[in-house]
Amino acid sequence: MAQFAFDAHAAAGYVERPPRQVPGLEGLHKMAALLLGEYVPADGRVLVLGAGGGLELKALAEAQAGWHFHGVDPSADMLALARQVVGPLARRIDLQQGYIADAPEGPFDGAVCLLTFHFIGRAQRLETLRHLRSRLRPGAPLILAHISFSQEEPERSRWIARHAGFAEGRTASGAALDRALGTMGTQLTILPPEEEEAMLAEAGFEGISLFYAGLSFRGWVAYAG
Template identity: 55%
Template sequence: MNNSFPFSDPAMVARYAEDTPRKVPGYGDLHRMAMLLLFERLGSTADILVLGAGGGLELKALAEAQADWRFTGVDPSPEMLDLARTVLGPLESRVALKRGYIDAAPTDPYDAALCLLTLHFVGVEERLHILRALHARLKPGAPLVVAHHSYPSGDDARSWLQRSVVFAANDPPDFSAAAASVEFMIERLHVLSSDEDEALLREAGFSDVSLFYAGFSFRGWVATA
């Protein structure tokens, strides 16, 4: 798998920390909800695997919220890992950052795993491989939190992606202008329906798959290994 584009583009990396909260509805709240879903099962001490950790925004949010959590962050983009180090600052002392894909992650079992805004970059077979590899790296009963582009089953993916594009754009809303961006996203991303996403989580070995977040074309689930 080699899907680090566009995360090697210096201009994109420079804008990431500013652009991402603007593009994802309730981005800060997504981090807080993920933290709470993990905390209710883990308590104040935990060792957490974060896949797609480049940029460091979710690492920073969780590390600030829980002073005794430790993290392993894995990402294929060296530029995004550099950004994560900048974003984390002194919090990096509790984070081990590793360059690579899921197979680069240590196999020692973790208390939990987190994968935000990542899985829509890979197709079904690779996504299933990633989910199975995450499952293999989790203790029995450990929680997994994921969030990425997805859409309600039976609906049109383009309509939901268009709403997300308009949400991220400057006012006034212009749905016509968003159409070209939507086609680019359809071409480059692998956006599944919510039923397909949940089925993959179960096929990878996870149970108790529950939707906890939905914001236009973004959805998030918590599941149990």
């Protein structure tokens, strides 16, 4: 599957960027651990797609001392960063360079994919979700969170302006908005929430619920049917 992979330049400042760009990132990690913990046993195995950078791996491993993780990411530079970030927690974490189709078949007790799906093209979204579903035991939770908002104007431009301005504390306008519109239009694939939920259902997930919303970001929990 042709998907975006971060290079060394992008990886270099990654640890600092998400907390500035994602509203309530620490809370998102805590909620992910909570929702997984409802179904994942104390010695469970969790699949993490888009694991490069290691921020969610570190948070989840600290939250649950008995869980083991398999992280997959297409970027060798981001995986190297993840190894630094998780530190001694690495003894419970296996990291693999590749895409979801390269991941072990499982079955896993849960899966997480945070801040990744907006880098996956529309044509690959459903296939990616089906790969995730096939690697989960029945009833296992998937935690999914990324950029998602209406693609109808003027809502689309308004949400991009808010997204671009969050780190600066004010809504983007003028040249800053033009740059954001160009960047997000060429580098990201953003779908409306209703399409995201329809794809989850088509891929075989049930009990789909929105649990997180922070400006341009949305998060869902769904269960393998």
